[in-house]
Amino acid sequence: MRVATFNILNGRAPADDRVDMGRFADAVKALDADVLGLQEVDRNLPRSAHADLTAVAAEAMGAIEHRFVAALSGSPGVAWIAATGEEQPDSAAYGVGFLSRYPVIGWEVVRLAPVPTRVPMWFRGSRTPVWVRDEPRVAVVATVETPYGEVSFVNTHLSFIHWWNGRQLHTVTRALEHCTRPLVLMGDLNMGPERAAAATRMRPLATHPTFPVDDPREQIDHVLVDGSLEPARSCARLLPLSDHRALVVDLAVA
Secondary structure, eight states, X not given: OEEEEEEOGGGEETTTTEEOHHHHHXXXXXXXXXXXXXXXXXXXXXXXXXOBHHHHHHHHHTOSEEEEEEEEEEETTTEEEEOOSOSOTTSOEEEEEEEESSOEEEEEEEEEOOOSSOEEEOOTTOSSOEEEOOOOEEEEEEEEEETTEEEEEEEEEOOSSHHHHHHHHHHHHHHTTTSOSSEEEEEEOSSOHHHHHHHHTOEEXXXXXXXXXXXXXXXXXXXXXXXXXXXXXXXXXXXXXXXXOEEEEEEEEO
């Protein structure tokens, strides 16, 4: 069973700053994942040709189940509000997607609040901080009937603010206490492997640098497990879009 997580940068390629649906579909197809978690996913936004990127990915990989869950309603960076789950199916939104070639027998959503005020961030080469506004985040939980039995999968994208993403991760893990094991947590956690493992008390299934894409120096994308699954092989896959590499793990029963 192949599991992958990929921050897709709304399908954009840094080389030409364009979203090409054929290129995006080919990249998803190349992963050949049975279960796929996507982050920075657009639905009906002008910058990605008003496409439903989760649906495009589902068709490309042959997923029989897929779900987009909005973190933001509207256009990020322009005019947006926190998503509530009550949005219309064709409304403009941005969030995460979960896709599976196996049946999903249950879905849940965990909403994660942003830092309530603007916070100072120091960027490389800058002597003074930039005050930034954090965004709401979300996690989608799916109980999947796999060849290894029922497995709970969680896909999320946490805040880039160091002290806040740890709180968000604790919120997610507390919400998962009732979930079926094995439990696989995947996504862009915006933290390194040691901190992610310590915060979740879960085992990392892959340790490869994933960011930045051309010369990755850190791993902020993860696949972690609580339960009896083990990695047979793994890699960080370079694809012709995004500023991240996709993290891919082939799983086996321990």
